[in-house]
Every structure is written in C-alpha cells, then in structure tokens.
Amino acid sequence: MSADVLGRWVPDRPEDVAAVFAEAEFPWWIAGGYAIELAVGRELRAHGDLDVLVLRRDQALVRELLADWDLYVADPPGQGKLRPWRPGEVLQPPLHDIWCRRTPKAPWSVQLMLDEAEGTQWVSRRTPEIRLPIDRLGRTSETGIPYLAPEVQLFYKAKATRDKDETDFDAVLQLLAPPARAWLADAIKVIAPGHPWLRRLLPVSRT
Template structure:
C-alpha cells in the first residue's frame, strides 16, 4: 500500500498503545516487529507501522476502545485499497487489516489485525490446523505491555521473510525454549516446507 495514496504513517509506540487500551476488557497484544523488541528487551530497527492483534470476536469491543478514531479496513485484503470501517459493521473473514488514526487529518498510528478463535483456541488465519490456547498466545513485558508470543509472530513473518524479518528471527531465536521452537517449526512446515528457519529451530534428530 502506497503512503502517497493512502496517507503517511507516524506509528504509536507500544506504551502509547497500552495507554489507549488501558481499559480494554478483552485480550490484545502488540504484534509485528515491536513484539519481537518487547521479547528481547531492546530496539532492533526502525518501524514503519505498529501492529496490534485482537480476536475477531472482540471487534465490537475494539471499536468502543477506539471510539472517535478514524478507522479504515483493507478491502479486499492486500490490494492497496482502504474503505471506512462503518460503526456497527461486523467484519467477516477474510477482512482482517484495519488502519487506525486519531482523525482524518493525522497520520496513521496503529494497524489493527483481526485473528480467529474457536472457544479457548486461537486459530491461525493462514492455516486452520495451526492453533494455540488463547492464554498462551501472548507474553507481558517488564513494563506490563502485552505482546504476541515471539514464536507466533515469527510464524506470520516466515511466509515471505524479508531482511527485517531475518533480523527479528536471529535476535529472538536464542530466547525460544524447546517447546516454542518445536511449535514454530511444525507450524512453518505447514505453510512453507523447506523454509531455512526450520533447520535452525530443530535439532538434527527432528529434521
């Protein structure tokens, strides 16, 4: 999506988002590159946007939290087109990408991502067999900011890894325990068999 067409970004910082969502009574997580930075505890690179992940079933509650904001949904997804997310409108799959700014005159500040859930299980929108309990989907930083578990964030980055995604992977890899590495390797195998990250995640005996 071109900033020339859709408007410029000045992304919020994670602490800004935490203030916006302070009264939220539903789960939410900082996602994207900022989630990796919260996991490793240091800045890694510049960011062009800031992602926040919420469950699709909580979208009406999200609208309440962002009351007064200017919200647009990518429709159709990935085609460089935005349209207003109208009050009271329920977004069905595959719509999942929402750009948020405080007013139409201000830069975009938050990119809201809707993900699926069935009961207590998070379900990846990339592959319905890839799941986790919702209460294992995130972590909390030392400053109290919820962020997406790094293995889940790396799964989303693996499909079309860019240089910045490789930077994120190498930075957080030493922090992943054995169960997280195994889950991520198995998840990547479902969407990208032969991905180079798999070899780095698994011992030779699991290859």
C-alpha cells in the first residue's frame, strides 16, 4: 500500500520509536529502509514511512503498549483500505499491516508489521519455508536500537525491487558476512530464481 494513499505521513525517526518501545517486554526491530541505514551507519535516502517489525504472537503486548495511539489495520492488506484495530482484537493472517499515529489528527508516523514465529524460529509471512532463528533476526545499532538483519530486509525487498531497494542493496552488500549472503541467496532462489541480485551473492554463497 502506498504511504500517501490514506493520509499524510511524517515518519518518526528510529530514535523516536526506540523511546516509545523502551519499556517493551517483547522483541521488536526497526525494519524497511531505516534498518539498512542503521546497518551501514549513515543516511541513504528520504523515507516515506518507518516500519517496525514485531512477532504476531506478541500483538496483545504491542496493542497495550500503544493503547493511547490511533491504530488502523490494513484490511484487506494492500488494497488501500484501513479500519480501526479494536482493543482486544486478535489479528489473524493475512492481516499484518498496522498504521499508527499518536492522535486522530496527527499524521501517520509508524507502520507496524506483524510477522510469524514457530517456537524459536521466525517464519516469513510470505513464504513459510523461509525461516531463521529469532535470535538471528536482528542486530543492534551503536546507539542501542534494534533493527532487522539486513539479509532479512533484503529478502523482503527482493520480491519487487524498486530504485530505492537497489540503493539499499548496493549500500549494505559489502557488509554482509558470507553466512548472511548465503542465507539471502538461498531465500531469494525460493521466491525469484532468476533475480539479478543472485549474480552478486552467489560467488560467496552456497551453490
């Protein structure tokens, strides 16, 4: 869903989100383009929104943490339609995309994404065979902000790459350790076997 379809966006900064989530009793990660910037340690481009990834099983804790916010769920996902996320409502798949603003008159500032988990494993909501131990799902910036591991973020970006995704890939590629490159290459092979990124990942990944 385009970030400008249903109202004005003024995305928070990662440090703003970190302040809101400081007391969170569940794992969370900055995602999207900001995750790539936290990985490389510098700004790369302008952002239309700010994504935060949490596990679906923690949604009640998230809803409680953001009880004073104005929260809307994209229902159905990707169709340009929002409805309120009611207190106590448990969101089931495929619902995963929640728009957040501090008050009804404020601009949207955070896009909350729900992802799946089984035990100690993160499971891609798009392709369940793509998995990773939850303790490998994120990194922590020098300032203490958790963010989604670049290889996982690039996997999500690989489905339909745009210019900004190519910018992110170019910026972070050289920072990926061989195991991360190998995981990303294997994951992309599942969703897009002919993806052009594979040519740059395969020399140091499993064949």
